[in-house]
Amino acid sequence: MKKIVALLILVILFTGCSLKNINDDDINNIIENAVKESNSDSFKVFNGYKFRIPQGFKIVGKNGNNYKIQSVDSYYYLYVDIVSRHYKKDLDFIRDSSIYLSREIKYNDKNGYIDITKVDEKYYIEAEYNYAKMETILEEKDLKQGVYNIIRMLSSVEYNDLILNTLVGENVLNYKEVEFNLFESTQQENYFMDYVEEYGTYKDDNTLVDEDVIKERGWLLWEYGIK
Numbered sequence: 001m002k003k004i005v006a007l008l009i010l011v012i013l014f015t016g017c018s019l020k021n022i023n024d025d026d027i028n029n030i031i032e033n034a035v036k037e038s039n040s041d042s043f044k045v046f047n048g049y050k051f052r053i054p055q056g057f058k059i060v061g062k063n064g065n066n067y068k069i070q071s072v073d074s075y076y077y078l079y080v081d082i083v084s085r086h087y088k089k090d091l092d093f094i095r096d097s098s099i100y101l102s103r104e105i106k107y108n109d110k111n112g113y114i115d116i117t118k119v120d121e122k123y124y125i126e127a128e129y130n131y132a133k134m135e136t137i138l139e140e141k142d143l144k145q146g147v148y149n150i151i152r153m154l155s156s157v158e159y160n161d162l163i164l165n166t167l168v169g170e171n172v173l174n175y176k177e178v179e180f181n182l183f184e185s186t187q188q189e190n191y192f193m194d195y196v197e198e199y200g201t202y203k204d205d206n207t208l209v210d211e212d213v214i215k216e217r218g219w220l221l222w223e224y225g226i227k
Contacts, residue, residue: 022144022145022148023144023145025144027101027143027144027147028101028103030144030147030148030151031103031105031114031147031151033148034147034148034151034152034155035105035107035110035129035151035155036107037152039052039152039155039156041053041054041055041152041156042055044059046065046080047163047167048082048159048160048163048164048167049080049082049085049157049158049159049160049164050157050158050160051078051080051132051153051156051157051158052152052153052156053069053153054071054149054152054153056071056072057069057070057071057076057149058070058071060075065079065080065081065082066078066079067079067080069153071149074136074137074138074142074146075136076134076135076136076146076149076150076153077134077135077136078132078133078134078153079132079133079134080131080132080157081131081132081133082131082159082164082167082168083168084131085131085159085164086161086164086165086168089131091111091112091113091128093112093113096115099115099116099117099118100116100117100118100123101114101115101116102114102115102116105127105129105151107155110129110130110155111129112127112128112129112130112154113127113128113129114126114127114128114129114147114150114151115127116143116147119137121139121140122137122138122139122140123137123138123139123140123143124136124137125137125138125143125146125147125150127147127150127151127154128154129151129154129155130154130155130157131157131159132154132157133154134150134153134154136150
């Protein structure tokens with residue numbers, strides 16, 4: 001019994017220290033560390049790729065290569081872009097100096113970016129890295145841990161090119177007709193900023209989403225009431 005209690009204390013202390021270190025660290029250091037650290041989180045395997053999600057996270061929605069991932073009362077939205085991966089498409093990034101954080105991410109042969117925009121008292125995070133993209137909205141107290149989790153998840157995506165070549169390479173025209181990206185970039189058009197101010201209320205339901213709306217706005221924006 002004493003051994004169990006001692007073990008629980010060590011786990012609590014370790015977790016507390018880990019969170020404390022992240023919350024005390026500079027957000028740019030957190031990003032740099034997240035792309036370099038080894039990742040032992042649980043793998044989720046799909047057709048042509050797999051990725052890891054942190055302990056306590058779970059996939060609560062899936063539509064093609066788009067995933068809605070829940071952690072307590074926060075939601076993260078992941079899109080795995082297998083077409084860009086197949087063609088090794090270069091990522092165009094334009095830094096936005098007007099927002100809370102906007103920076104490029106590069107490590108080894110992977111590249112991407114992260115944009116963080118403050119909306120009232122919350123933060124909208126959009127990150128694209130390793131041919132995958134994530135969005136979420138978090139409170140300030142969860143911001144640094146959330147950024148860490150996002151970069152870790154994006155970094156963890158592993159592709160099976162043999163399968164992807166079969167899925168995309170030989171059937172690219174057919175594939176493009178049925179595949180869509182829930183996360184069309186909001187870097188050029190500030191749909192999110194405009195509409196979140198107007199609607200402001202998060203809609204958590206299983207409403208069927210019109211694909212044309214998704215292509216233009218993105219799943220996260222849809223759930224904030226944009227139709």
